[in-house]
Amino acid sequence: MSCFLTNSSLGKKLVMSVTGCFLVLFILFHMSMNITLLFSPEAYNMVCEFLGANWYALVGTVILVAGIAIHFIYALMLTVDNYRARGKQRYAVTVKEKGVEWASKNMLLLGWIIIGGLALHLIHFWSKMQLVEIMGSHYFTPEIDGTATVINPANGALLVAYTFSKWYNVLIYILWLAALWFHLTHGVWSMFQSVGWANDTWYPRLKCIAKIVATLVLLGFAVVLILMYLNSGDIIAQMSHWVPEA
Amino acid sequence: MAFKLDSKIPAGELAQKWSNHKAAIKVVSPANKRKLDIIVIGTGLGGASAAASLGELGYNVKIFCIQDSPRRAHSIAAQGGINAAKNYQNDNDSVYRLFYDTIKGGDYRAREANVYRLAEVSNLIIDQCVAQGVPFAREYGGLLANRSFGGAQVSRTFYARGQTGQQLLLGAYAALNKEIAAGSVKSYPRHEMLDIVIEDGEARGIIARNLVTGEIERHGAHAVVIASGGYGNVFFLSTNAMASNGSAAFQCYRKGAGFANPCFTQIHPTCIPVHGTQQSKLTLMSESLRNDGRIWVPKKKEDVEKLRKGTIKPSDIKEEDRDYYLERRYPAFGNLVPRDVASRAAKERCDAGFGVNETGLAVFLDFKTAIERLGKDVIKQRYGNLFDMYEEITDTNPYEQPMQIFPAVHYTMGGIWVDYNLMTTIPGLYAIGEANFSDHGANRLGASALMQGLADGYFVLPYTIGDYLSHKIQAPKVKTDTPAFDEAEKAVKEKIAKLFAIKGKQSVDDIHKRLGHIMWENVGMARTKESLERAIKEIQALRKEFWADVKVVGTADSFNVELEKALRLADFLELGELMARDALMREESCGGHFRSEHQTEEGEAKRDDENFVYAAVWEYKGMDNEPELTKEPLNFEFVHPAQRNYKD
Amino acid sequence: MNFTLKIWRQKDAKSHGAFETYKVSDISPDTSFLEMMDILNNNLIHEGKEPVAFDHDCREGICGMCSLHINGHAHGPEQAVTTCQIYMRKFRDGQTIVIEPWRSAAFPVIKDLVVDRGAYDKILQAGGFVSVRTNSVPDGNAIPIPKKDADESMDAAACVGCGACAATCKNGSAMLFVAARVSSLAKLPQGRVEGARRAKAMVAKMDELGFGNCTNTGACQAECPKSISIAHIARLNREFLSAKFED
Incomplete structure (x- = not known):
């Protein structure tokens, strides 16, 4: 059984589908976590604490990394295969066929954008939070507006507010989310198709569900970004001296 | 030398003939079948079903088609359906009624025994196709649906939307694929048979052209089955596929097989x-x-x-x-x-x-x-x-x-003469489906072509061929380095070289269109003595023109559609004349053959049962010589030919 | 009507090909696309040039022989028809029409616009049949089949094996073709018997022959001349995965 997941085209699709599904669930979880920030920065930090260098958070992180890596590596493998299958001689004229979504033909491009955004995102947050804890440190001293500031790695709210006080970060993240939106509009219904849970009656429904999920993700993350940008001053002031409860 | 035609129709009651015959003919043991090779030309319903069934039996089969895949054969284009005497509609249908309708529809110019056998095995065809996964139309109760067709007062036509031929062919093609996978059948797509090889008076193999490389190949076998369809494209414009042709059948005729009732052409009304x-x-x-x-x-x-x-x-x-x-x-x-x-x-x-x-x-x-x-x-x-x-x-x-x-123009009832075993006048050479002349008389009823192709291929030929091959069990593999093969290959190569050498002014299509025009105007829906005589003269003149003025571009050793078309047209130019001669000889109107001189006062076809109750079998005597006629009398023991009446 | 045609010419499988430009004039709007090609070819023959090789046969849209990638579309810009069923009235007078052969590694060019689609035969030989012998079958009405299932089977069985799906797919995937056969037989009790074996064997053969991987773009169903739905691909996926999980 192990082999059909690596050597059969349908097995590879199954892997894409399952890892994709896992990543969608992770994104939805991440989004709901972010939303707590809108209600209470303290609550958000509690979550950050909970997801620090604990064994369960670490296990989760490893699985997540594996999921992303497998999804991405398989995508690259499939693309190479598909490029070969297309043949050396390409069509001189190509068109977008009727009813075919742009996203469906550009999933790898969207994937690269998402990976790029992810790298930036890791630098912005993960490297300053969980990584710091993994390295065994309890404080982190970034330079905020030119002055070194001591921050607890669980003080996610401050980090978020600070990051999104910059308009360019908000803009980059929104572009990133837009790529994710396109990726999900195809990816979400596609994962049902790949495991065979689809038919002509359900295509419109699945595509609708995919758009709803994608839009929910987009709005869920974007609203936090925008509100952080608008309220960053208040939150930075409120959370600058936050320390975790013992 | 006229043919000595023996139709080998078994004696006895109509309904018992086929069973008696099956019991009487010889069979070949499984060990011996493995040693015997059979070539099948054409992959339509007849060819594909025959090759699949013969492969299953254990023979070594080679199957050839001119298209890029066996699935493209023109059987695929049949729309309406396939007849069978199942009586599922409870409208008092029976094997006898299907037999009667078919022989009456054919205007009493077919053999009773053949037609009865066709009606008899029709039911097996439906069972076979259902088991192969042919998605026939069904009723809400899950049972098979039927529709009505011309020439019948019962609903006995089974169908799969408007694509019945396609679905039946995909069934036969699937059966063929099963045998190709099992190794008993080898498939040669994009190959065209250019000659039949006869040795000691028996069919020994074929000369074929690989249509991709242009290579001329030799293939030997203990028996050759022609399932290459009809020759309606002699009219240029017809409902046949563009590449449908009469050449394989015509080569058999040229090499001595009798060609029967060539003038019986069906003109489809819709x-x-x-x-x-x-x-x-x-x-x-x-x-x-x-x-x-x-x-x-x-x-x-x-x-x-x-x-x-x-x-x-x-x-x-x-x-x-x-x-x-x-x-x-x-x-x-x-x-x-x-x-x-x-x-x-x-x-x-x-x-x-x-x-x-x-x-x-x-x-x-x-x-x-x-x-x-x-x-x-x-x-x-x-x-x-x-x-x-x-x-x-x-x-x-x-x-x-x-x-x-x-x-x-839609279908040709005429074709290579075959006996009850579907063997031509050349031992070891068989013809099935539209390529033979046997079952439809002077007119074919709708939804009966599919029936005949599959009947021949699944249920008749696999038995009857054993009768001949049982005499070949001691025969070694057919060698293809014999003088007969040398000669046939040489003739084919010379013919091709000759076509290229003409370097004339007219394209193959230019001439083919003119032939079609002559045929449609003079040998079409209504024929007269004058029109037929005119046609013969004009075709002869056109044939001379072809051999003096055709332009074939490209080379012989490459993929060359023009060469393929030229070779086929060369045969059509002789076949057209043969059709006109047959029509001229048949001084009566029957089925699709309507001589304006012979009609009732109401304008209906008027048969002449005194003088023309026979199959006209023609023997080739050379391109510019008149062929010789032999008559196979048709004996109506069980039905009495009457003027067809569709009025009341 | 007059047209400028840019047609791919290639001597044989080994040669390099290139586009050639031709002009055809005085074409009646009622002329079919392939009749227009016939006219071009007849002109070329009279000029002593080799005509353009293209596959075609029944010209009724059922044999699956015709191909051609016309202005970026397999079987031309019309929906749900084969190339032989397109009429020149659907083009603009004076339009330039680009005609290319199917492009897919598994469909090598034989000459000009003719490609080798033997790979599709090989996939069907791997398992696209029901293993019944001639004459050893029950009565046609022995097993009732719900009309809905028979209809669905027929929907899939309408596939003409033309190759447009793999030729259109940006991944060169033959999934729609394979799915059509697997799904058609899977919907019938007769085909159900060896359903698992069939799905595995045909998918393995498809992969072996160098077709690409399906990424669910749906381009195949958009260009399929028989409008076969990707729902059949879903069924193939289900058939294949359940077969694999039973191993």
């Missing part, structure tokens, strides 16, 4: 009329349309004039001003008369000046009454794909305006 001189193909609209469509022309000449000028639409003509001529002339069968009758009736109306388009060569097929009675949805469900196709081609919406139709 085709889309010709639109212009650049047309290369006629499109058939399924006969099933006649179930619900009504055929008419205006009663008044002034309406015809207005239609031609485009000042009125067909729907503007009042009910009482329409002449539903089939219902008028044939009250019992109405729009469901056999094809030859419907075609001639259309020609009669058009000749009388009632043709409804600019060319005067079209009649209406109207669904107005059916739409009113059943609703547009039902009609759409039944014929939607045909209606769409019609609109695509003609730019007219058949839900609103009646279709225009006109007869076109």
Whole structure:
């Protein structure tokens, strides 16, 4: 059984589908976590604490990394295969066929954008939070507006507010989310198709569900970004001296 | 030297003949089957089903087709359905009734025993195809559905939407694939048989051209089966596929096989009329349309004039001003008369000046009454794909305006003469399906071509071929380095070289169109002594022109469609003459063969049962010599030929 | 009507090909696309040039022989028809029409616009059949089949094997073709018997022959001349995965 997941085209699709599904669930979880920030920065930090260098958070992180890596590596493998299958001689004229979504033909491009955004995102947050804890440190001293500031790695709210006080970060993240939106509009219904849970009656429904999920993700993350940008001053002031409860 | 024809029809009661015969003929043991090779030419219903069944039995089979895949054979284009005497509709159908309808539909010019066998195995075909996964139409109860077809008063036609031929062929092709996978059948797509090799008076193999590389190949076998279909393309414009041709059958004729009833050509009544001189193909609209469509022309000449000028639409003509001529002339069968009758009736109306388009060569097929009675949805469900196709081609919406139709060449009942075992006059050479002459007499009923192809391939040939091959069990593998093969290959190569050497001015199609014109005008729906004599002269002259002025571009050792077409046309130019000669000889009207001199006062075909109750079997005597006729008398022991009556 | 045609010409499988430009004039709008090609070819023959090789046969849209990638579309810009069913009235007078052969590694060019689609035969030989012998079968009505299932089977069985799906797919995947056969037989009790074996064997053969991987773009169903739905691909996926999980 192990082999059909690596050597059969349908097995590879199954892997894409399952890892994709896992990543969608992770994104939805991440989004709901972010939303707590809108209600209470303290609550958000509690979550950050909970997801620090604990064994369960670490296990989760490893699985997540594996999921992303497998999804991405398989995508690259499939693309190479598909490029070969297309043949050396390409069509001189190509068109977008009727009813075919742009996203469906550009999933790898969207994937690269998402990976790029992810790298930036890791630098912005993960490297300053969980990584710091993994390295065994309890404080982190970034330079905020030119002055070194001591921050607890669980003080996610401050980090978020600070990051999104910059308009360019908000803009980059929104572009990133837009790529994710396109990726999900195809990816979400596609994962049902790949495991065979689809038919002509359900295509419109699945595509609708995919758009709803994608839009929910987009709005869920974007609203936090925008509100952080608008309220960053208040939150930075409120959370600058936050320390975790013992 | 005339043929000594032995039809090998078994003695005994009609219903027992086939069982008795099967019991009497020899079989080949499994160990010996492995040593015997069979070549099958053509992958339509006949060829594919025969090759698959022979492969299953254990013979080594090689199958050849000119297309890129066996699945493309022209059987695939049959739309309407396949007949069987299942009596699932409880309308008192039976093997005898199917037999009777078929022999009557063929205007009493087919063998009783062959036709009865066809009706007898028809039921097995349906069972076989269902088991292969052919998605026949079904009723809500899950059982098989039927529709009616021309020439029958019962509903015995099984169908798969408008794609019955396709589905049956995919079934036979799947069976063939099963055997190809098992190694018992080897497939040679894009290969064309260019000659049959005869040694010691027996079929020993073929010379074939690989159509991709141009290579000339030799293939030996203990028996050769011709399943290459009909020769309707002699008319250039027909409902046949572009590459359908008579060449494989013609090579057999050239090498000494008798060719029977070449003039029996079926002109199908419901085709889309010709639109212009650049047309290369006629499109058939399924006969099933006649179930619900009504055929008419205006009663008044002034309406015809207005239609031609485009000042009125067909729907503007009042009910009482329409002449539903089939219902008028044939009250019992109405729009469901056999094809030859419907075609001639259309020609009669058009000749009388009632043709409804600019060319005067079209009649209406109207669904107005059916739409009113059943609703547009039902009609759409039944014929939607045909209606769409019609609109695509003609730019007219058949839900609103009646279709225009006109007869076109569709099927050739004539073909290589075979005995009851389907063997030709050359031992070891068999012909099945449309390529032979056996079952349809002078006219074929709708939904019977598929039946015959599969009957021959699945249920007849696999048994009867054993009778011959049982004598070959000691025979070694056929060697292909013998003088007979050398000679055949040399002749083929010379013929090809000769074609290239002509370097004339006319393309193959230019000449083919002219041949088609001669055939349609003189050897078409109505033939006379004068027209046939004219045709023979004109074809001879055209043939000379072909061999002096054809232009074949490209090379012999490459993929060269022009060369393929030239080789086929060379044979059509002889076959056309043979058809005209046969038609000239047959001084009667029967089925698809209508001699204007021989008609009743009402304009119906008038048979001459005194003088022409025989199959006319022709023997080749050289390109420019008259062929020799041998007659196989047809003995009607069980049915009595009567004037066909579709009136009451 | 007049047209400028840019047609791919290639001597044989080994040669390099290139586009050649031709002009055809005085074409009636009622002429079919392939009749227009016939006219071009007849002109070329009279000029002593080799005609353009292209596959075609029945010209009724059922044999699956015709191909051609016309202005970026398999079987031309019309929906749900094969190349042989397109009429010139659907083009603009004076239009330039680009005609290319199917492009897919599994469909090598034989000459000009003719490609080798033997790979599709090989996939069907791997399992696209029901293993019944001639004459050892029950009565046709022995097993009732719900009309809905028979209809669905027929929907899939309408596939003509033309190759447009793999030729259109940006991944060169033959999934729609394979799915059509697997699904058609899977919907019938007769085909159900060896359903698992069939799905595995045909998918393995498809992969082996160098077709690409399906990424669910749906381009195949958009260009399929028989409008076969990707729902059949879903069924193939289900058939295949359940077969694999039973191993």
